[in-house]
Amino acid sequence: MSVHVNITDGPLPTSTFHHTQDSLGATVCFEGIVRPLEGSDAIVGLQYRTYDPMAAQELRRLGEQAVERFGVLSILVDHSRGFVPVHGCSFRLHMAAVHRKELLMAMEWFIGQMKKNVPIWKSPVFDARVKASTHN
Amino acid sequence: MAENSANSIDPTIPEPTMKIDVLLFGVEASTLGVDRLTVQIPEDRPTCESLREAILEAAPSIRPHLQHWRISINHQFARADQRLSHDDEVAIIGLVSGG
Numbered sequence: 001m002s003v004h005v006n007i008t009d010g011p012l013p014t015s016t017f018h019h020t021q022d023s024l025g026a027t028v029c030f031e032g033i034v035r036p037l038e039g040s041d042a043i044v045g046l047q048y049r050t051y052d053p054m055a056a057q058e059l060r061r062l063g064e065q066a067v068e069r070f071g072v073l074s075i076l077v078d079h080s081r082g083f084v085p086v087h088g089c090s091f092r093l094h095m096a097a098v099h100r101k102e103l104l105m106a107m108e109w110f111i112g113q114m115k116k117n118v119p120i121w122k123s124p125v126f127d128a129r130v131k132a133s134t135h136n
Numbered sequence: 137m138a139e140n141s142a143n144s145i146d147p148t149i150p151e152p153t154m155k156i157d158v159l160l161f162g163v164e165a166s167t168l169g170v171d172r173l174t175v176q177i178p179e180d181r182p183t184c185e186s187l188r189e190a191i192l193e194a195a196p197s198i199r200p201h202l203q204h205w206r207i208s209i210n211h212q213f214a215r216a217d218q219r220l221s222h223d224d225e226v227a228i229i230g231l232v233s234g235g
Binding site for chain 1: 159161162166208211212227229232233234235
């Protein structure tokens with residue numbers, strides 16, 4: 001069982017992670033991408049604030065719980081801190097398991113729990129030029 | 137009849153009190169415009185529940201978000217009856233928005 005967590009500044013670089021377990025039959029990589037709109041307002045990106053080291057601790061705890069509950073083989077979690085521009089990747093979750101059923105359940109569970117419990121916050125950074133022209 | 141001095145309250149002995157710095161994030165920080173709040177509680181080792189009450193008294197504008205609060209002590213979520221110590225790092229963890 002392996003659980004790895006990284007919190008890094010800015011958008012996440014392209015992943016080069018490879019699962020190496022002999023028994024694995026399925027892998028999934030989920031990426032969270034910053035969308036260009038917040039409601040109907042254009043944004044230039046999202047500003048992420050993380051409560052370190054609790055954020056990494058909680059992500060690791062979720063990973064260990066996912067292994068225990070669903071039997072997945074390995075988990076890699078990457079999350080951004082600081083500014084991530086539109087279309088940038090701010091969250092990546094890699095999982096590997098023997099079968100796809102437990103893998104997909106574990107992915108959904110992990111992301112749902114993260115969005116409720118892990119001390120990370122994001123706030124939109126609006127395009128000031130668009131906002132100014134809208135109000136003129 | 138004179139009072140028994142052993143039964144009277146000595147005004148020279150200060151009441152126990154604890155000053156706590158509370159880290160703020162998310163909507164609590166943006167509502168107050170600060171990322172930490174200092175509260176004083178008239179107890180030596182208050183519980184997290186006492187801390188919640190003290191925070192609400194000091195910053196009533198964040199009461200609407202109370203239902204989402206959890207308190208962390210030294211980077212661990214704490215129970216309501218858990219007591220604080222002087223060197224603890226304390227934070228309010230409200231609604232989070234990772235991912």
